[in-house]
Amino acid sequence: MKRTTRIIFILSLAVVGRMMFDLSSCTNEDQIIEEQQVVNSGTDLLSMPVTAAPTVDGTIDALWENSPILEFSTVVPDVTGDVFRGYTGNIIPSVKLRSVYDNENIYFLAEWADPTQSYERNPWYFNPTTKKWAQEKGTYDFDAATNGGSTRKPFYEDKMSMLWNINSSVLDWNSATCYKSCHTGLPAADGSSRHFTNFTTEKIDMWHWKSVRGGVNAGNQIHDQYQDNSYPNGRKSDVGGTDVYVNNTQSLNNGTAVVSVPKYVIPNRTNNYWILDSEITAGTAKLVTAVDANGVLTLDGGSTIDPNTDTGYQRAGANAAPKGIAGLTLKDAGYGGTQGDITCKALWANGKWTMEFKRKLTTGDTYDVDFSSLTDQYFGFAIFENAQIAHSIKPNLVLKFKK
Numbered sequence: 001m002k003r004t005t006r007i008i009f010i011l012s013l014a015v016v017g018r019m020m021f022d023l024s025s026c027t028n029e030d031q032i033i034e035e036q037q038v039v040n041s042g043t044d045l046l047s048m049p050v051t052a053a054p055t056v057d058g059t060i061d062a063l064w065e066n067s068p069i070l071e072f073s074t075v076v077p078d079v080t081g082d083v084f085r086g087y088t089g090n091i092i093p094s095v096k097l098r099s100v101y102d103n104e105n106i107y108f109l110a111e112w113a114d115p116t117q118s119y120e121r122n123p124w125y126f127n128p129t130t131k132k133w134a135q136e137k138g139t140y141d142f143d144a145a146t147n148g149g150s151t152r153k154p155f156y157e158d159k160m161s162m163l164w165n166i167n168s169s170v171l172d173w174n175s176a177t178c179y180k181s182c183h184t185g186l187p188a189a190d191g192s193s194r195h196f197t198n199f200t201t202e203k204i205d206m207w208h209w210k211s212v213r214g215g216v217n218a219g220n221q222i223h224d225q226y227q228d229n230s231y232p233n234g235r236k237s238d239v240g241g242t243d244v245y246v247n248n249t250q251s252l253n254n255g256t257a258v259v260s261v262p263k264y265v266i267p268n269r270t271n272n273y274w275i276l277d278s279e280i281t282a283g284t285a286k287l288v289t290a291v292d293a294n295g296v297l298t299l300d301g302g303s304t305i306d307p308n309t310d311t312g313y314q315r316a317g318a319n320a321a322p323k324g325i326a327g328l329t330l331k332d333a334g335y336g337g338t339q340g341d342i343t344c345k346a347l348w349a350n351g352k353w354t355m356e357f358k359r360k361l362t363t364g365d366t367y368d369v370d371f372s373s374l375t376d377q378y379f380g381f382a383i384f385e386n387a388q389i390a391h392s393i394k395p396n397l398v399l400k401f402k403k
Contacts, residue, residue, distance in 0.1 A: 044398045045070040047099035056356045058347035067098040074392035080184045081192020086140035087390035092383045107358045117348040118386035119273040121157040121212045123324030124262045126307035131295045133261045138388035157212040159384035164205040164369035177395040178380025196234025205369040214244040219334015222342035226367040241337025245328045254291045262325045275329045338365045374401040
């Protein structure tokens, strides 16, 4: 009895020893190993998997509570040619990004500090001295005689942009992101500073949210664009679809000269930032059919606007005209086609923009970044605070997927 027990014990040790030997000789290919995912708090945006999608409505619901926040600041860089003059060095102190994804879409939540909700994009005003209509500029005015400080603030819209490498086509993208297509020191005639890639094979996916032009209206979308190596400006809209806006301007003879005037007017409307096509169709917006030498507008139907007596169409000091006529007209339906791949909802309140947006993991469009492999994607991020061109940036960020 004792001898039999000893034999069994020896055999058991032999089996265990063989098992230990076999395990110690396993390779990585033989084992299921879950590697630790490294997430750098200052640069990495970790997208979390979800089974229930967030509602894209601009409000932060409970689903986002389990998604890590990437927080950073952005700054307007100093570039050549006075392109960013008046904005250089401006800082957005807090930008927060979150992301989740499901089997079909990727979702983002962006929050950023902005003390002003900027919707006054190039509104029209009447100058009682020249008796002419003009549009406010989207850049600062400066004292040209002394090369001094600004004499008038810009009148533009708030914007946001993200740049992505399409199919890893851009050389050394991960080390510089948006700076790879940023070219400064160009001739003034070519814009001084522009974005374009360096080779015909390189393409960048550009997501461009423009608050007045479709970002809070006309479909609530981020404009899906791309960059190629076209000189001097490689920024283009995706091939499918059309832009949402048309500049609200036309040229008419006032009896002595051809002058620029608004094309459509909604009489007496204040805070008129845009005119929708549906308002034109409904007759709410009136076509301007004539202008005289004193700037009096004649509208379709025979009514008139005399901006000499109705001072609401004149500048109010440093501010825009209270009845400033919208600088653009908008489609109601949005971009359509591949230009409208990114749905969003943005709300401004208490000195902050909050925006949710989504896009399919893969769109099938050769001008779009493909997220379906769930591999890391480096990107650049920019905020345009009431700025036409000058943007406050944060390069070298990384989107990672929690699997």
